[in-house]
Amino acid sequence: MLKKERQALILREVNIHNKVLLSDLSEKFTVSEDTIRRDLQELANRNKLIKVRGGALSRSYHSYSYRENDIYAYQEKTVIARKAISMLRDGMLVLISGGSTNKEIARILPPELKVTFLTMSLSTAQQLLEHPNCETIFLGGLLSPTAKVSIGGEVITQLQQLRPDICFMGANAIDPDHGLTDSDWEVVVVKRAMLKAATKTVVLSIAEKLGSTQKIQICELNNIDYLLTELHPEHDDLKGYRERGVKVL
Template sequence: MLTSERKAYILKVLGRDGRVVAKAISRELDLSEDTIRRDLRELAGEGLLQRVHGGALPHSPAMGDLVQRREVSASGKVAIGRAAARLVSPGQVVMLDGGTTAVQLARHLAPGLKAMVVTHSPNVAVELAGHAGIEVELIGGRLFRHSMVAVGATAAEAIARIRADVYFMGVTGIHAEIGLTTGDSEEAAIKRALRRQAAETVVLASREKLGAASPFHVADAGEVDTMLVEADTPDQAVEPFRALGVTVIRA
């Protein structure tokens, strides 16, 4: 079998099953696991999948730049942002992540709401600038341009001094076994810092992130409290998270 044929088969299995197990593919094709692992490495290098222990998962389309991400699940992100905004109560201290869905959350906060929003996203802060009832605490640090958020030691130190009622987390990969992942190590560290400082964590889970994985681990799936998903998300996609004790809310 030619290399191109093997890779096409691997991608076909990935699309069909949502994962690839190297040992199973090697048996099906009567080839060595080393050959299949080499194919997986090359496919990962092309951005077509994310390697994990023993095989691979879909590469998250949420790994693109901000312009690209605005076009992915656009209507779903609006719905999730609107639903997330309804979870914010008057007087709360809310930690709000960066990303396109977080901007939608900020955009849909009730006009009369009085609360504090802590964010490391300049885009979110600008979105809230005209909201008279929201006090905005903007976390500074080194600007990570890919996601337009502050990262680094300065950001982490500022976050450690704040206690919040709820953290609305954005990630690029959400998988019941692999956990919550993102594409940059420093961004992952800031997300962990935000989660530690909040009494409750809500994950903003648009469709393209479910079942996908990115290189850097943020948290195990069972370590968050709630997931907000699009209304038409299949039950089989969310049942593994419910089994871990996560509350799943459809937007």
């Protein structure tokens, strides 16, 4: 595989999953970690990603801009956000995670909507504050320097005391056989607590993440109530999820 082709595939992995590990990329592309490290540095030098110790982060995941060129799969994420908003009703208590799709939900909320949001994500909370008819409660704790969300025992304790009507959870990877997975243990623990707290859980995922897996399981599909993608609900790529009882919108 040529370096240019490999770097394009690395960048796609980063944009789809928000965060990638150097060791995983080395295994996936069957090259040394030193080679991947150089690839990541070159991509970072071109402002294509954010290089961190042991891996890389997507620039769109950390972007506060909503210009189409700054957000990966912007149009698809807007379609998903509109589907999510259609599920909201005045008076709801809504738990919402981080990620660019959830920030898009926060950005395009109808101004007349009166909902109370709970979030551990700094960027989601900041965007929610733009809506005067919605209340925003930030669930605090130790902040993850990469995910920019609260993690640890304090936020888990807060979640155990809540019973939100609905939870909007971004997906890093989702697969019919392996369920919802992620690569960050501390984030996984928080997401498991979110699942337990919510009356209904809605997972948001662009179609490119369907059929993908990461190393740590958050939950099986039977713990998810709804899956929202930009695809039509009857699309063939969603068949495996429908067959396992997930409502697809």
